[in-house]
Amino acid sequence: MLTVADLSKTYADGTQALSNIGLDVPAGEIVALIGGSGCGKTTLLRLVAGLDRASSGQIRLDGEAITAPHPGVGLVFQESRLLPWLSVADNVGFGLAHLPAGERRARIAHALERVGLAEHARRWPRELSGGQQQRVSIARAFVANPRVLLLDEPFSALDAFTRRDLHRHLLALWDEVRPTVLIVTHDVGEAVALADRAVVMRPKPGRLDETVPLPLPRPRDPAAPQSEAAARKILAALDRSLRPAEAAPQNANWW
Secondary structure (H helix, E strand, C coil): CCCCCCEEEECCCCCCCEEEEEECCCCCCEEEEECCCCHHHHHHHHHHHHHCCCCCCEEEEEEEECCCCCCCCEEECCHHHHHHCCCCCHHHHCCCCCCCHHHHHHHEEEEHHHHCCHHHCCHHHHHHHHHHHHHHHHHHHHCCCEEEEECCCCCCCCCHHHHHHHHHHHHHHHHHHCCEEEECCCCCHHHHHHHCCEEEEEECCCCEEEECCCCCCCCCCCCHHHHHHHHHHHHHHHHHHHHCCCCCCCCCCCC
């Protein structure tokens, strides 16, 4: 269980990025964080990753506090962030130096097979397309068998066809070990395609606003009526989250 309790973040310049975030994510669930720009989605992900410190509140993984990068938490960024001096296989296995060589090779080979890049193992990152590079970064995140996987808009720079292909590869890897997944996205269709629920955030300061359950069977057809209905629910929740808070009614008998 990933538990976020009463989490707030205020930066040194006084900007309040997050306010009183509370979120429980059971093992194996995929949750999409979605909301307008400036609502703190990436800030929340960085805090869960242990890359930043909260101003108040707690983040716990199976009861253990997360205050720094944790071996049980994997992260995929918006860019692939591959090491250009390492081959594709060595990038995937970068965090596995502690394992015996045979197990390391087996894990790398399996991960590359699952993302459709087995034949590119000895290539350099510069020889791959953008979509292929992001597949490598996904394989690198999964190869360590994380309990929690965080994805910060990893498909936003890709075309629609490549994005759908990567959704398929991501879900295939997830289905093997069922880590908890938090994915930040601006794409309503992506949330419907991947998540078990979408959590809509409200900005200034960032806080959780509404949750839209997505109990749809996988694989999901984006053109199916259930998917379209789910997308409409998320869009409606997003619309509500971006409206300014209504002013409190004035008391006519103020005197």
